[in-house]
Amino acid sequence: MKISAKVECGIMVLVDICVHSEGDSVTVSNIAARQNLSAKYLEQILPLLKHAHIIRSIKGSRGGYYLARPAKEITMQQVIDALDSTVLSGAEFESISETLLSTAICECIWDRMSEALCEIAGNLTLADVAAAYTRLVEESTPHLMYYI
Secondary structure (H helix, E strand, O other): OOOOHHHHHHHHHHHHHHHHHOOOOEOHHHHHHHHOOOHHHHHHHHHHHHHOOOEEEEOOOOOEEEEOOOHHHOEHHHHHHHHOOOOOOOOOOOOOOOOHHHHHHHHHHHHHHHHHHHHHHHHOEHHHHHHHHHHHHHHHOOOOOOOO
């Protein structure tokens, strides 16, 4: 399985919006700066997430993007499907011959792996990924000690 840059960037955008929105919208330029991504590329990804009703936008000088619903209600399966519907659609096994062995391999390996990926993506939420990111940020931030 190969994950496209579009899927990876889309997930990064959503985690950034989740962590930094706090009741306000987040601008493309702020996301691009924080995550070291191209704003032009993000502008191609955001409409896909908006079309899937994962994010909403506000136009104007105080405009930006925000989550359309709580992060705990947005699954990674919904996000991945919005950005690239082929990722979780199931593995395609290029059989060299149509034999019972190739059918058994497909059923025992590829179908089961695809089901497991879909189950994981369906149970993992944006809130889970945002919490993991927040934890990593906190762990990497040096703690200052003050002595009196």
